[in-house]
Amino acid sequence: xxxxxxxxxxxxxxxxxxxxxxxxxxxxxxxxxxxxxxxxxxxxxxxxxxxxxxxxxxxxxxxxxxxxxxxxxxxxxxxxxxxxxxxxxxxxxxxxxxxxxxxxxxxxxxxxxxxxxxxxxxxxxxxxxxxxxxxxxxxxxxxxxxxxxxxxxxxxxxxxxxxxxxxxxxxxxxxxxxxxxxxxxxxxxxxxxxxxxxxxxxxxxxxxxxxxxxxxxxxxxxxxxxxxxxxxxxxxxxxxxxxxxxxxxxxxxxxxxxxxxxxxxxxxxxxxxxxx
Amino acid sequence: xxxxxxxxxxxxxxxxxxxxxxxxxxxxxxxxxxxxxxxxxxxxxxxxxxxxxxxxxxxxxxxxxxxxxxxxxxxxxxxxxxxxxxxxxxxxxxxxxxxxxxxxxxxxxxxxxxxxxxxxxxxxxxxxxxxxxxxxxxxxxxxxxxxxxxxxxxxxxxxxxxxxxxxxxxxxxxxxxxxxxxxxxxxxxxxxxxxxxxxxxxxxxxxxxxxxxxxxxxxxxxxxxxxxxxxxxxxxxxxxxxxxxxxxxxxxxxxxxxxxxxxxxxxxxxxxxxxxxxxxxxxxxxxxxxxxxxxxxxxxxxxxxxxxxxxxxxxxxxxxxxxxxxxxxxxxxxxxxxxxxxxxxxxxxxxxxxxxxxxxxxxxxx
Numbered sequence: 001x002x003x004x005x006x007x008x009x010x011x012x013x014x015x016x017x018x019x020x021x022x023x024x025x026x027x028x029x030x031x032x033x034x035x036x037x038x039x040x041x042x043x044x045x046x047x048x049x050x051x052x053x054x055x056x057x058x059x060x061x062x063x064x065x066x067x068x069x070x071x072x073x074x075x076x077x078x079x080x081x082x083x084x085x086x087x088x089x090x091x092x093x094x095x096x097x098x099x100x101x102x103x104x105x106x107x108x109x110x111x112x113x114x115x116x117x118x119x120x121x122x123x124x125x126x127x128x129x130x131x132x133x134x135x136x137x138x139x140x141x142x143x144x145x146x147x148x149x150x151x152x153x154x155x156x157x158x159x160x161x162x163x164x165x166x167x168x169x170x171x172x173x174x175x176x177x178x179x180x181x182x183x184x185x186x187x188x189x190x191x192x193x194x195x196x197x198x199x200x201x202x203x204x205x206x207x208x209x210x211x212x213x214x215x216x217x218x219x220x221x222x223x224x225x226x227x228x229x230x231x232x233x234x235x236x237x238x239x240x241x242x243x244x245x246x247x248x249x250x251x252x253x254x255x256x257x258x259x260x261x262x263x264x265x266x267x268x269x270x271x272x273x274x275x276x
Numbered sequence: 277x278x279x280x281x282x283x284x285x286x287x288x289x290x291x292x293x294x295x296x297x298x299x300x301x302x303x304x305x306x307x308x309x310x311x312x313x314x315x316x317x318x319x320x321x322x323x324x325x326x327x328x329x330x331x332x333x334x335x336x337x338x339x340x341x342x343x344x345x346x347x348x349x350x351x352x353x354x355x356x357x358x359x360x361x362x363x364x365x366x367x368x369x370x371x372x373x374x375x376x377x378x379x380x381x382x383x384x385x386x387x388x389x390x391x392x393x394x395x396x397x398x399x400x401x402x403x404x405x406x407x408x409x410x411x412x413x414x415x416x417x418x419x420x421x422x423x424x425x426x427x428x429x430x431x432x433x434x435x436x437x438x439x440x441x442x443x444x445x446x447x448x449x450x451x452x453x454x455x456x457x458x459x460x461x462x463x464x465x466x467x468x469x470x471x472x473x474x475x476x477x478x479x480x481x482x483x484x485x486x487x488x489x490x491x492x493x494x495x496x497x498x499x500x501x502x503x504x505x506x507x508x509x510x511x512x513x514x515x516x517x518x519x520x521x522x523x524x525x526x527x528x529x530x531x532x533x534x535x536x537x538x539x540x541x542x543x544x545x546x547x548x549x550x551x552x553x554x555x556x557x558x559x560x561x562x563x564x565x566x567x568x569x570x571x572x573x574x575x576x577x578x579x580x581x582x583x584x585x586x587x588x589x590x591x592x593x594x595x596x597x598x599x600x601x602x603x604x605x606x607x608x609x610x611x612x613x614x615x616x617x618x619x620x621x622x623x624x625x626x627x628x629x630x631x632x633x634x635x636x637x638x639x640x641x642x
Contacts, residue, residue, distance in 0.1 A: 046529065046532075049529075049532060049533045050532050050533070050535075051528065051529050051532035051533070070535075071532075071535040071536065071537060072535035073535070074535060075533065075534050075535025075536075076535070078533075079533060080529075080532075080533035081533075082527065082529030082530055082532075082533060083529070084527050084529055084530075086527065087387070087525055087526050087527065088383075088387060088388055088389045088525070089389065089525045089575070089580040090575065090579070090580050091522070091525075091526075091579070091580045091581065092299075092579060092580075092581075095522070095579070095580070095581045096526070099519070099522055099523050099526065099530075099534060100534070102519050102520070102522075102523055102534045102535065102536070103534055103535040105519060110583070155534070161533075
């Protein structure tokens with residue numbers, strides 16, 4: 001399922017935090033959203049998974065306006081892993097995953113045999129079936145993320161939206177989460193902090209700064225020293241991953257304000273980022 | 277020291293955390309609690325300070341239920357059983373169930389396991405209205421209904437006030453609700469205290485105090501229908517919302533991602549909580565601790581899933597309050613203890629014991 005975001009602006013408490021966003025994700029692609037803290041990544045994503053309403057513009061899934069849909073219908077197409085995953089209540093893992101069936105249920109939300117089966121499969125897909133009886137609050141960060149991915153899969157969506165799913169995880173857990181997301185074969189839109197992970201795992205990157213998209217394209221084309229200096233305020237060298245050949249960044253130091261692009265270390269041609 | 281990096285298989289990490297939560301199966305538990313509730317109601321009707329024998333009690337109940345006859349000299353004990361104890365036991369069950377259900381709802385509403393119906397300031401608002409009647413004879417035109425009506429109306433007014441003060445452009449946020457409710461609680465309590473303080477009638481002040489700590493001594497058949505209807509309607513609504521309550525407990529963002537309008541659900545819960553608290557407080561005074569403790573004990577027994585919690589908590593609350601009320605009127609008979617005192621005496625040690633015995637998590641690893 002294709003995501004088309006056009007002219008999207010989002011306001012929170014009367015402040016417009018995200019302006020005129022245009023973003024496309026083709027079916028089955030893994031699209032990353034990167035940008036400094038406070039650039040509007042989460043606000044944009046919150047609007048995409050309907051925690052916020054757009055002030056202007058639309059989010060369309062295969063051409064249908066998501067915000068005009070019934071909320072449950074929307075949740076059957078699009079699942080999300082929001083950043084906050086805290087709760088005061090000691091649900092079991094199985095109960096957390098079962099919540100993924102809510103958009104498919106009526107009334108009390110009593111789970112049918114089919115629901116139970118779908119949840120069990122979702123847990124097995126993320127390799128967490130042995131956790132089913134455990135308390136969600138007793139899990140490690142990586143286990144929690146796996147369970148939340150299982151919940152999203154139990155929603156049987158076509159699109160998955162993730163807000164920095166690798167936060168607070170160790171490196172093995174980060175790779176594991178991204179592999180699970182990739183293996184889902186869904187259309188994925190995810191915010192990522194780690195630019196090197198984004199460069200390796202995303203098919204396409206959108207760079208957001210000050211609430212606007214300032215660059216987009218293949219990671220190799222987008223992650224240029226010029227853009228990194230301008231958007232993140234750091235000086236970086238580009239190298240190639242010795243095995244995959246993916247672009248990777250080595251960070252030097254803070255860039256002086258208004259720094260311009262320096263020649264990439266590996267001499268790779270630097271494609272100009274697309275204009276906002 | 278070996279320095280070769282061994283690629284260890286990624287086995288699930290061992291945990292020192294709490295053991296997997298043990299959970300009782302709900303259907304047998306509900307069946308057992310229903311039987312216990314019936315037995316408790318019988319005890320509530322059969323036991324008391326005026327010695328009416330069990331055989332008499334059974335006969336009067338039979339007569340009352342089937343429209344049978346009694347001898348003229350039995351009118352006094354029959355009245356005690358049928359007009360005083362029976363409605364009182366039923367009302368205790370209704371109030372216990374209502375407070376427990378509302379406790380569950382409020383805890384999900386403000387997403388805080390330490391919340392109870394009192395946190396929203398609603399019951400202390402009701403207390404202001406009730407005391408205006410008890411101490412100053414307000415709404416005298418309404419006669420015996422003055423107390424209930426005044427308590428219910430002031431509960432709703434308090435709700436409107438808390439709602440208006442806590443509302444923001446984003447709707448009701450849990451933290452603002454708790455803070456506003458707590459502030460209002462102190463405000464209303466100050467008004468009540470001032471009223472008790474300035475009232476010159478000693479007996480009225482005593483009954484005001486009694487009411488503040490909760491009492492079912494005013495129960496009669498007249499007070500049962502409205503409270504029971506409110507509690508049953510609320511319970512049905514909450515059971516139908518159980519899935520949405522689970523999602524809300526995980527946070528607004530998660531709820532939104534699951535296709536649930538957290539803001540609307542929270543408004544719904546707020547109105548349900550206020551209406552039930554108003555209806556219950558109007559007939560029983562401000563009975564504390566039940567709304568906080570029963571949901572917790574229920575979660576310790578059956579886990580956090582609201583479908584399970586809402587099936588068990590009202591029954592548990594009903595059983596608890598029937599016994600608490602019974603104790604409150606027999607322990608120091610003929611003097612009646614305030615229900616709030618008995619709930620605290622029984623509840624606090626039970627609660628602490630249960631909490632320490634089981635690996636119960638309040639969230640945040642507490």
